[in-house]
Structures are given as structure tokens and as C-alpha cells.
Amino acid sequence: xxxxxxxxxxxxxxxxxxxxxxxxxxxxxxxxxxxxxxxxxxxxxxxxxxxxxxxxxxxxxxxxxxxxxxxxxxxxxxxxxxxxxxxxxxxxxxxxxxxxxxxxxxxxxxxxxxxxxxxxxxxxxxxxxxxxxxxxxxxxxxxxxxxxxxxxxxxxxxxxxxxxxxxxxxxxxxxxxxxxxxxxxxxxxxxxxxxxxxxxxxxxxxxxxxxxxxxxxxxxxxxxxxxxxxxxxxxxxxxxxxxxxxxxxxxxxxxxxxxxxxxxxxxxxxxxxxxxxxxxxxxxxxxxxxxxxxxxxxxxxxxxxxxxxxxxxxxxxxxxxxxxxxxxxxxxxxxxxxxxxxxxxxxxxxxxxxxxxxxxxxxxxxxxxxxxxxxxxxxxxxxxxxxxxxxxxxxxxxxxxxxxxxxxxxxxxxxxxxxxxxxxxxxxxxxxxxxxxxxxxxxxxxxxxxxxxxxxxxxxxxxxxxxxxxxxxxxxxxxx
Numbered sequence: 001x002x003x004x005x006x007x008x009x010x011x012x013x014x015x016x017x018x019x020x021x022x023x024x025x026x027x028x029x030x031x032x033x034x035x036x037x038x039x040x041x042x043x044x045x046x047x048x049x050x051x052x053x054x055x056x057x058x059x060x061x062x063x064x065x066x067x068x069x070x071x072x073x074x075x076x077x078x079x080x081x082x083x084x085x086x087x088x089x090x091x092x093x094x095x096x097x098x099x100x101x102x103x104x105x106x107x108x109x110x111x112x113x114x115x116x117x118x119x120x121x122x123x124x125x126x127x128x129x130x131x132x133x134x135x136x137x138x139x140x141x142x143x144x145x146x147x148x149x150x151x152x153x154x155x156x157x158x159x160x161x162x163x164x165x166x167x168x169x170x171x172x173x174x175x176x177x178x179x180x181x182x183x184x185x186x187x188x189x190x191x192x193x194x195x196x197x198x199x200x201x202x203x204x205x206x207x208x209x210x211x212x213x214x215x216x217x218x219x220x221x222x223x224x225x226x227x228x229x230x231x232x233x234x235x236x237x238x239x240x241x242x243x244x245x246x247x248x249x250x251x252x253x254x255x256x257x258x259x260x261x262x263x264x265x266x267x268x269x270x271x272x273x274x275x276x277x278x279x280x281x282x283x284x285x286x287x288x289x290x291x292x293x294x295x296x297x298x299x300x301x302x303x304x305x306x307x308x309x310x311x312x313x314x315x316x317x318x319x320x321x322x323x324x325x326x327x328x329x330x331x332x333x334x335x336x337x338x339x340x341x342x343x344x345x346x347x348x349x350x351x352x353x354x355x356x357x358x359x360x361x362x363x364x365x366x367x368x369x370x371x372x373x374x375x376x377x378x379x380x381x382x383x384x385x386x387x388x389x390x391x392x393x394x395x396x397x398x399x400x401x402x403x404x405x406x407x408x409x410x411x412x413x414x415x416x417x418x419x420x421x422x423x424x425x426x427x428x429x430x431x432x433x434x435x436x437x438x439x440x441x442x443x444x445x446x447x448x449x450x451x452x453x454x455x456x457x458x459x460x461x462x463x464x465x466x467x468x469x470x471x472x473x474x475x476x477x478x479x480x
Contacts, residue, residue, distance in 0.1 A: 002030055003109050007076035007099070011068050012036035013090055014080030015055055016045040019176070020103055022146045022157040023078060024053060026110070029160055035065050037089055061092035072098055078106050081179045082410040107146060107173060108184030114167050117308050118185045120175035120216055121193030121229070122209075123355045124301055127293075128193055129174045130329045131305030133159050136170065138322040141313040145172035149349070152327035170312040178202065180212050186219045189311050191227045191304045192236060196354050201382035201411075214239035225311055227304045230255040247279040249303050251296060259307050261299055266365060269294050269335070275306055275319070284310075288320050293328040295362040302326075331461060333359065336468050339475040342370075343450045347464055351379040351457035353390030360397040363451060373449035374398040375439050375463070377456035378406045378422065381414040385421070392425030400430035400449065402439050407458025436463055444470050 004010075010027045014020050015036025021044055028034045028051065036055045038045055045055050056063045068075050077093050077100040093100060101109075119129035126148040133145035134153045144161035151157065161169050175182035175190070179202055195213050197206040210233045217226050218239045226240050230250035237246045250256030251264060258279025265272050271294060275286040291302055306319055314322070328334065331349040338344045344367065350356045356376075363372065376395055378384040384391070384406050395401045403419045403426075423433055434442065440463060443452065454460050454467065 003112065004032075004076060004106070007032065007074060009033050009067050009071055009075040010035075010078060011064070011075060011093075012078045012080075013083050013087065013093075014038060015048065015053070016040070016042050017080050017082065017103075018044070018148050018150075018157055019107075019146070019174070020078065020080050021045075021048055023103060023106055023110075024048060025051070025156070025158045026146070026160070028053060029158075033067060035068065037063070059088050061089050064089065064092070072096060075099070076101065076106075078103055081181075084410070102179075102181070104176065104179070104181030104184045107181075108186075110146075111171055111173060111185060115170045115312060116185065116187040117170055117172045117189045117191075117312060118175040118182065118187035118216075119172070119191045119193070119304075119308075120177060120182050120213065121191070121232075122177060122196045122198040123350075123352050124193035124229075124297065125174050125176075125191075126349075127298065127329055127332050128191055128301040128305050129172055130154075131302055131326060132191075132308050133172045134326050135305060135309040135314055135319070135322045136172070136312070138325055139309075139314050139318040141309070142169045143172060143312070144169065146174065147172075147329075148174040148176070149329040149332065151329055153325065175216065177209065177212060177216075180215075182216050183212070183219070185216070186221055188221050188224045189227070189308045190217055190220050190224070191308055192217065192232050193229050193301065193304065194354070195232045195236060196352065197386070198352055198383070201380075210235060217244075220244045225308075227259070227307055229300065229304070245279075247277075247307065249300065249307070251300055256303070259303055261303060264296065264299055266294065268341070269366065271295070271299050273299055275303060277307060280307065280310070282316075284316050286316050286319050290320070290324045291326065292324065293326060293333055294366055295333055295358065297358040297362070298333065333362070336464060337471050337475070341367075343471075343475055344452075345468065345471050346451070346453045347461065348453060348455050349457050350455050351383070353387050353394045356391070356455060357394035357397065359455065360394065360453075363453060364397065367451045370450040371400075371448060372398045372451045372453070373400045373402065373443075375402045375404065375452070375454045375460070377404040377458045377460040378419055379457040380409055381406055381411050381417045384419070385414060385417045388421045389425055391422045392427070395422070396427040398428055398453075401426055401428045401432075402442060403431070403433050404436060404439060404456070404460065407456065407460070409458065436460075439463065440466055440470070443467055447474060
């Protein structure tokens with residue numbers, strides 16, 4: 001049964017967001033009429049338009065479709081937290097009494113009463129949730145998924161369950177801690193990948209952030225399971241309801257006594273390992289796993305994803321083939337261009353110091369001795385202010401750091417907070433503060449670096465096509 005059948009018309013404020021667009025796709029696939037506003041035209045909004053969703057980019061109530069204006073009681077308005085309070089369309093819809101709900105509230109509605117796998121964490125949740133969805137889909141287990149990135153295997157951020165799917169068919173969701181959004185979810189299986197300090201503009205301090213994770217796991221359904229990464233605050237495990245099983249996972253038996261890897265080794269871009277799960281009923285051990293997406297942190301993510309998928313229907317015998325077929329998520333350790341084992345251009349969404357450190361350490365392991373240039377765009381003024389020292393420390397793993405201006409997203413500037421506060425603390429041999437165009441010029445005229453990485457969660461991905469073109473010409477010649 002469609003839990004929002006009373007709303008044939010759905011209007012999205014901020015439809016171009018990765019989570020919002022997944023919901024928009026779900027509504028359209030389920031027979032609703034869908035429209036949306038977004039601030040800027042992007043490849044994702046263009047994809048939605050090609051799929052038949054009308055989108056405009058000017059904030060003006062006059063642009064609201066007639067069906068929305070004439071059918072207040074039959075219209076659901078879905079709102080992203082990124083929309084500013086001064087937004088004119090939001091004000092008009094609010095003043096006229098429309099049913100306006102946050103994206104997280106709608107996700108809670110769509111998953112209520114369904115068997116739910118929810119993946120939370122200050123980082124790692126997009127990759128891990130995409131892994132769960134992929135493993136189930138590859139194994140032929142009926143499932144749905146709402147993801148926070150474009151899964152390469154699916155070619156989308158949405159996996160639609162079968163049309164006749166009952167409540168026992170699992171749905172995989174990315175559980176976002178921003179604005180405490182994940183507290184609308186009541187999962188059967190929850191994964192917490194990390195609880196590092198982040199979003200301090202919302203929470204104030206790390207203790208409040210950890211408390212929100214405690215509240216999240218307290219909502220796991222009776223008889224459910226929590227998969228908890230060894231780096232997460234241990235107090236999170238104490239908040240689960242009676243009868244909920246807690247499985248701790250990590251790369252080694254010391255880190256993850258209930259779920260861990262054995263014999264982890266890199267072989268080119270592939271990481272080979274075995275899974276051992278003494279905390280699960282079978283005490284399972286699955287050898288011969290080959291993960292084509294590099295990074296020790298991705299081995300950890302796959303451990304949790306495999307266990308979650310197994311809990312909702314995946315057989316262990318199906319796991320090796322499914323892991324070997326996983327192709328990752330756009331902008332998560334994405335190899336844009338390579339030249340044998342000598343040179344590479346990578347693009348990654350990392351926007352927290354721990355994410356950057358994990359990414360760069362894995363890059364260093366893959367390309368030992370190669371000179372590494374990182375082009376980094378800080379995301380949010382508050383995050384830059386709160387973690388400037390951590391950003392500088394993690395970025396200093398590179399031989400050269402090119403820092404772009406801060407991407408503001410939903411925030412207004414903060415006096416004294418610029419990329420320079422990271423720049424001053426960098427210890428890399430070479431560093432520079434540059435605009436996007438200057439960063440492109442630096443790559444055009446400097447051939448000293450064998451490994452290049454663009455890193456950040458803003459619009460730095462706009463540089464990727466031009467940088468790829470420049471590097472292809474350098475490495476393969478203009479005719480390549």
C-alpha cells in the first residue's frame with residue numbers, strides 16, 4: 001500500500017539534492033505528479049528533467065504549477081534543510097497552509113512498517129548503504145533503497161522494490177544525522193559507521209552528536225541488530241533496547257570481535273580478504289572475497305554491508321560474486337583516469353578530516369613513492385572553523401595542496417573564516433590558495449605530479465571534465 005496515496009501532487013523545494021532526487025524518483029515511479037525547484041541547474045536536475053519531472057530555478061511563487069496552486073489538500077510539499085528561511089516559495093506555501101514535510105519525515109513515512117536497514121554515521125554511510133543495496137540486488141533478493149549517492153551498479157540513487165512488495169521486502173536507507181533527520185526511522189537492522197564530531201553548527205558539541213546516535217539506535221525494532229564500528233563511541237551500544245543484538249566490527253578480531261576481516265591484502269586496485277562473523281549465529285567464515293573498490297575503510301564498510309544483507313536475505317554463498325561485482329559510488333574513491341600503475345587522477349567526496357586521511361592513506365598505499373597533488377574545496381564555513389587543524393593535518397599527507405575557496409552550501413559567511421585558516425597550518429612541501437580556474441591552469445602547465453586528486457563535497461566536481469581532458473592529453477597525447 002502506498003503510504004502517501006492521498007497526495008497525487010508532490011512539490012519538492014530543493015529537488016536537486018541527492019536524497020531529495022531519490023524521493024522524487026520514487027514518487028514519480030509510483031504514479032504521483034512531481035515538480036520541483038532548485039537553486040542551480042546540475043547534471044542531476046537535468047537527469048530528472050529527462051525522466052519527465054519539470055524543474056525551475058527561479059524562486060518565485062508564480063512558478064508553482066497550477067495543479068499545486070489549485071489542490072492544496074492533495075499536495076505534499078517536501079522540503080530540504082538547505083532551503084533558507086527567506087525563500088519566497090516556501091513562505092507562500094507555508095502561509096497558504098500546505099502540508100510541508102522535511103525529506104527525513106517523508107522517508108520515515110515511506111519506511112514505516114517495512115523491514116528497514118538504516119545506515120548511519122558521520123562518514124561512510126553512502127558507500128555502505130550502496131553496498132547493502134548492491135549485494136541484495138546482485139543476489140536477486142527483492143529490495144528497495146534510497147541512497148545518498150549514485151551507485152555505479154544501479155546507475156541511480158534509487159532502487160525500486162517489486163511492485164507487489166510486501167512489508168517483509170527490505171528497504172535500505174541512508175540515515176542522515178544532520179538536523180537529527182535519522183530520528184524519523186525505526187530500523188530492523190542499523191549500521192553505525194562512525195560518530196566523529198561533525199555538524200557542530202547543529203549540535204554544539206560532540207556529546208550532543210553522540211546523544212543523537214544513542215537516540216537513533218534506541219529506535220531499533222525489538223529483535224533487531226546494531227552493527228557498530230569499532231571507532232564509534234562505545235556508549236552508543238548501551239542505548240539499544242532490550243533484545244537488540246549488538247555486533248562490533250572492524251578490520252581485526254581485536255577491533256571487531258563479532259565481525260572482522262582476515263588476511264587483508266591489496267592486489268592492484270583490488271582488496272582481497274576473508275570475512276569472519278563469530279557474532280552471528282552461524283559463526284560464519286567466507287573466504288575468497290575480492291573488493292574492486294580500494295581502501296581499508298571500504299573493506300570495513302563491506303563487512304558491515306555483508307552482515308546487514310545476510311540478516312535480511314543474502315546467503316553467504318552468494319557473497320563472493322556480489323562483492324567482486326561492486327563498482328562503487330560516484331565520487332567515492334573514483335578513478336577518473338589512469339595510466340598503467342604509474343599515474344592516476346582520482347575524485348573523492350571526502351569533506352571531513354578523518355575521511356580525507358583515510359582516502360589519502362589509501363592513495364599512498366596504492367601509489368607508493370609517487371608525487372601526490374590534492375585540490376581541496378572546504379565545505380561549509382562552520383566545518384572549516386571547527387576542524388581547520390584536522391583538515392591541515394590530513395591534507396598534509398600530500399606533496400602539494402591547492403586550496404579552493406570555501407563552498408558555502410546553506411551557510412552565510414562567517415567573519416575571519418576562509419580557506420586561509422587551513423592554509424596557515426598546512427605542512428606539505430608545496431601549497432597554494434587558488435581559484436578553480438587557477439587550479440586548472442596549475443594542472444595545465446605543471447607536469448611534476450604523478451597522482452592528482454580532487455577532494456570535497458561542494459561543486460569541485462565541476463573541475464573534473466576539464467582536468468580529465470588536460471591529463472588525458474598529457475598522458476596519452478591530444479588524439480587519445
